[in-house]
Amino acid sequence: MLVFLKDNGYQIPSYCGGKGSCGKCKIKVISGIKEPDKQEKLLLDKTEIKKGVRLACKQKIEDDLIIDIPYLEQMSILTEGNNFKENLNPVLKKVQISASPGDLNNYRGYLNYFYEKLSVNDITFKALKKLNKINSKKEKNIFNVIYDQQKNRIIDICCVQHKKQPPRPFFGLAVDLGTTTIVLYLHNLTNGELIGTFSLQNPQEKYGADVISRIKHTIEQPAGTKELQELLISSLNQSIDEITGVHNIKKKDIYMVSMVGNTALLHFLLGMETESIANSPYIPKFTDSFKISPDIIGLDINKSGFITVLDSISGYIGADITADMLAVNMDQKNNKNELLIDIGTNGEIVLKNDSQITACSTAAGPAFEGANILYGMAGIPGAISSFMLDDTGKRIYKTIGGQKVKGICGSGLLDITASLLEKKIITKQGKIREKKDISDQYQEYITEHKGHRAFIIKAEKEGTGNNKILYTQKDIHELQLAKGAIRAGINILLNKTGIKKNEIDRIYLAGGFGNYLNPKNACKIGLLPEVQENKVIQIGNAAGSGARKHLLNQKSQKRLKNIKKNVKYIELSTTTEFQNEFMKTIQF
């Protein structure tokens, strides 16, 4: 049922890839209901089971079924990079050239005339063929020519039939391929303007929320790589349809795509095998940027245009992270020690000092995205996104969109944990104290869930709605593992470079979770080293910003190469140091 729904465009959350272990793909079966199986009983409330709630991944479609999808919600995806600025100097240029027979009097032909006019020396065969359309008998031909300033190559020639008029603008797309979400930015390359953005969930989710599950799929299924590629391309093409439709732009006027994403996703995009990324020694097929024709993967833009896949660093530091680094100008020396953290399913951590850039990746797991947390959910309307516990015992929370509480998203979890720590409701080891060891005003919030303690965020009868929201002992441990992994990565980078915590000048937080979390609380629970609040800079979707910089300014390409050259990658899974550090950092 889950695959069926996803194939039909319903974006149902599912972190385990349909294995029945995350309990997120809830649907309500109205007619044709069956008894819940073992896993459903474990993951669903009794009241839910009674109401007909089941897991979509567990329902086989054997007969007519009527279902409701009450949890379906359009995710709001962070698309904006904060304070985006870039000079307009794209690698492609569109110019108008008129040619009378008299101009061609050196007898060297049309192409040579274009070469001289544009100071280029190459042309694609597709563009050359356009010269066949020239009407040699006409007094004057007017051409719109698009050429690549770096390769000195003409890539398209359009013969203008009418009298001279300014050429139509041409466009480019910056694309951030995320494991969970994909964001497209459409820029006018004639004036640099951002025309619009479009975001969607990565359709590959049906083969697993994390990249490793998807790689496993390609190992198990001979056609798996092709399947994952086709899913990506077809949803990109649908997005291009959408974004060009909305803004009334022709698809054939899109000539450039700058593509970032994690290394495995870029491999999927190009149909490259990923098995070697998942297994030691974790060697990707490629990390270097290159251009391909849209024909090669069937992307629906002008066939004379091209797609650039940006530079990655390693199998686990992808082009999204080099784009992050570009977005915050990490290639520029500034005598500052800068830490960049991009938290998704993996946490990528980059530390820059004036001599080099060091990077690592830790498998934080999807706790910050709401997975493996009893009432965890993505950052969508209804999620508790911030939380406070005051001295009188009042619990104050905000939900996204001010809607009825449905669960807790990553930034909410962080706030709750920080509050419980501050009020000494949990220990430094992450244990919820016994009632008797807690201040009176908080004691009533302690309850039990499946034999372990839990903290009541909202009781059934409180506030709007009849649902209860708990934060359980198990949830706290999940959060500890996630934050511990990231902090261990940070500490190892600091150790390796000899930089002390108090020497950190800036911490950049990239991505959705990083953008919405409360930095103070992130420091309090030990996710981040304790630094002055103003040193933490939330940079939004910096991977998207980096891709846009690449699209708009050809100099970005060299800058990315420089960044790549200067990054030293540390594979944590092969350092014994990591386990030692992790044992320390899982504590608060």
Next chain:
Amino acid sequence: MLVFLKDNGYQIPSYCGGKGSCGKCKIKVISGIKEPDKQEKLLLDKTEIKKGVRLACKQKIEDDLIIDIPYLEQMSILTEGNNFKENLNPVLKKVQISASPGDLNNYRGYLNYFYEKLSVNDITFKALKKLNKINSKKEKNIFNVIYDQQKNRIIDICCVQHKKQPPRPFFGLAVDLGTTTIVLYLHNLTNGELIGTFSLQNPQEKYGADVISRIKHTIEQPAGTKELQELLISSLNQSIDEITGVHNIKKKDIYMVSMVGNTALLHFLLGMETESIANSPYIPKFTDSFKISPDIIGLDINKSGFITVLDSISGYIGADITADMLAVNMDQKNNKNELLIDIGTNGEIVLKNDSQITACSTAAGPAFEGANILYGMAGIPGAISSFMLDDTGKRIYKTIGGQKVKGICGSGLLDITASLLEKKIITKQGKIREKKDISDQYQEYITEHKGHRAFIIKAEKEGTGNNKILYTQKDIHELQLAKGAIRAGINILLNKTGIKKNEIDRIYLAGGFGNYLNPKNACKIGLLPEVQENKVIQIGNAAGSGARKHLLNQKSQKRLKNIKKNVKYIELSTTTEFQNEFMKTIQF
């Protein structure tokens, strides 16, 4: 019938493209014969008509026919450039690289490892896909990598399954696309060796012996350009089959093709329209060199390889002539005034002094190739290729291959004309004198043909065979037009550059006719300016030599660009000077 025969691989001479005007496509009809038509009566002897000889282009296949093709003969095509030498430094290099997991320990992946090993920074998508075949679990992988040293790009990767062994050699083809003949040179690019050559008649001949007839075909027939392209490609592919078969080489080991030819032929090869070359102001679509993938035109070499079409100058000075110039090092300053003449259907003339190179093209017509000459024929066995008339009146001639006389080829015509001039049998105006005005010993050779005088080269009863060979008044005029056009071109270049005849240091003669003619006689009849005999250098198929230089040494590319830059092209059809000069030079 002519088209039918050509389609079936019979290489029948036909200069007019089947229009019934050249009289060269003779066949013998054995059964099913019809009365000759008007044109056949005009072009064929009475004895021929009686024997059943007809023109193939005039025979419609309406019923069973039995024919004989007595004139069919494999042409011997000049393939050798004289004194060919070139350093081996091809743009492609093939190397072997081994990679153990330990070598890849920087986690940047296989591609990055290759980039570092080879100092390159690009790869084709086709080659990238080959990385999918890497067995990451193997202790050591061994790869044969082919890369482009100019573009710094890997173009092919082969995973060697067995243990280390030297890579197989790889190969390249130099191709000279002539209007009449095509020559292929197969080189081993690992050691530079010339493996073999292969030559064939240009199958486009069925649409006309000259380029203009073929262009007319493309103007009249919507699919004409495609037809001409396909003819060329399919016969190139057959030739590749042949030459690789003979030398036991795999087609997929051919990675490079360097292609020269006149500008229109190069347009046909790529499917580009040629109408604008034929009509004023004679603007070709392109004259600049560029590379294409063999897939694009369907050439049967390794799909990862490429074809380079070399630089031309104008619509009438093609890449064959720039290749000629490369072959004689015209880009190198040597304080010499050098004239280069490549005589085919067109005569291309190049004059180099120390400041620049000037070039023009004259429509000499196909007289030197035997067309429009009563007993003219190509330079094949049986053709009179040299001739002398001694003071006693003895006529001494040599035929190619020492075979029975069949006709006269270009160099024979030249010798005959020079002899007749020397013995005052013809006047400076080209008129055959009356018997009474000629020395006694030659008077018996004067006869009449269709009301005009003619010179008997061989009477029916003389020598071997019962055929007679005449040199007619009309033939002499044809020759005058041809030599006059070329000489006028030479004179105009001399005038434009202010170089005097006696300041010419060298005359290079390129091509088959130029290679076999007697330079002394060429000066005597005024085809060439009178210079010392040792200043005339016959360079053979220099266009082929230039293409081979391009194939073997990447530096040639820049040299060709330099040549192109320095050539000043003069379009003779638009200079009034040409007509004036021509009026003078048609005289002897």
